Amino acid sequence: MVFLTAIISLCGLLLFSTTAAAALDPAERIVWRKTPITLELGVGQERMVHFPGPVSVGIPGALQHRLRIQSSGGTVYWLAQQAFPPTRILVRSLDDGLVYLLDVAAAPEGGNAAPMEISLPRQLSPATHDERATAPETQGYVSLTRFAAQQLYAPQRLQTPLPGVVRVPVPDAPVPLVRGGAIVSTPLASWRSGHRFVTMVQLSNTSPEAQELQAEALRGAWLAATFQHHRLLPAGDEADHTVVYLISDRPFSRVF
Missing domain, CATH: 2.60.40 (Immunoglobulin-like)
Incomplete structure (x- = not known):
């Protein structure tokens, strides 16, 4: 009985020691x-x-x-x-x-x-x-484009800020960005990083024909233009719209 009591006491001591060690x-x-x-x-x-x-x-x-x-x-x-x-x-x-x-x-x-x-x-x-x-910091073209895309498509928990990037106002009325008249262009948001701007513009096809998107068809002096998709299906289709990310050295409204 004494031996059994000693074993129980020893087990209790070991358990206490383990718990205390974890707590501390x-x-x-x-x-x-x-x-x-x-x-x-x-x-x-x-x-x-x-x-x-x-x-x-x-x-x-x-x-x-x-x-x-x-x-x-x-x-x-x-x-x-x-x-x-x-x-x-x-x-x-x-x-x-x-x-x-x-x-x-x-x-x-x-x-x-x-x-x-x-x-x-x-x-x-x-x-x-x-x-x-x-301190002011200017992000590169790729970083700015990726940042803008995250704001539109990524879940909020995956959206990450970029140092020195701040949101700036942009007109929300349609603008004649794409030549030809078949595509309506509506600015969605714009950000500034140092001397660079990135603007996100929605492109919507209003014609019954599919439209191929090319940077050469854009009005304005852009440093870079990246299309989320390069082809728009006819108006009324789920894929009749996309987004273009535009990099410039001036605010969007002053580039035209």
């Missing part, structure tokens, strides 16, 4: 130095990751049903519902657009449940960080 699990502190951060998860164990400020997380399509992510301010809660191999996930700061790279993996057993705290290098003091965040 110290946070894993990492300084962001542009090197991808490894985040290990255990299936069914939620893990918190703290960032210097509010962030948005882009979940790859392959993980949509394997990983649940919830974000509150600068804290992101990760819960793996199924095991998955190391996968690169981008986390973007909502304050200045800084991107953190995380290599996330989940295992059926084990995993690390300790909170993780990600901080910026000391040389990035709040003052320096604010100066960098407010």
Whole structure:
């Protein structure tokens, strides 16, 4: 009986020690130095990751049903519902657009449940960080076009801001953008990045004939023009409209 009592007491002590160790699990502190951060998860164990400020997380399509992510301010809660191999996930700061790279993996057993705290290098003091965040920055053609397309087609949770990009007013009345008269062009939205502008314009076919879209048919001095689709089906068809993304060095209304 004494021996059995000793075993029970020992088991209780081990259980208490394990629980206490989990409760007192110290946070894993990492300084962001542009090197991808490894985040290990255990299936069914939620893990918190703290960032210097509010962030948005882009979940790859392959993980949509394997990983649940919830974000509150600068804290992101990760819960793996199924095991998955190391996968690169981008986390973007909502304050200045800084991107953190995380290599996330989940295992059926084990995993690390300790909170993780990600901080910026000391040389990035709040003052320096604010100066960098407010410094003017001009995005490239591809970045601006991709950004505009995200605003129209991507789910809100996948829409990510670009540093220095601000929305600017644009006329919402139809304009004679495409030569020929068969296509109605209606500006939808416009953004500015430094000395560049990107404007999203809807093109609608009003004729009974299909229309091929070519940049040469556009009026105005554009630095770049990207069509979402290059062919419009006859008016009344579901595919009788599309969008063109226009890059310019002046506001949209001044390019004509």
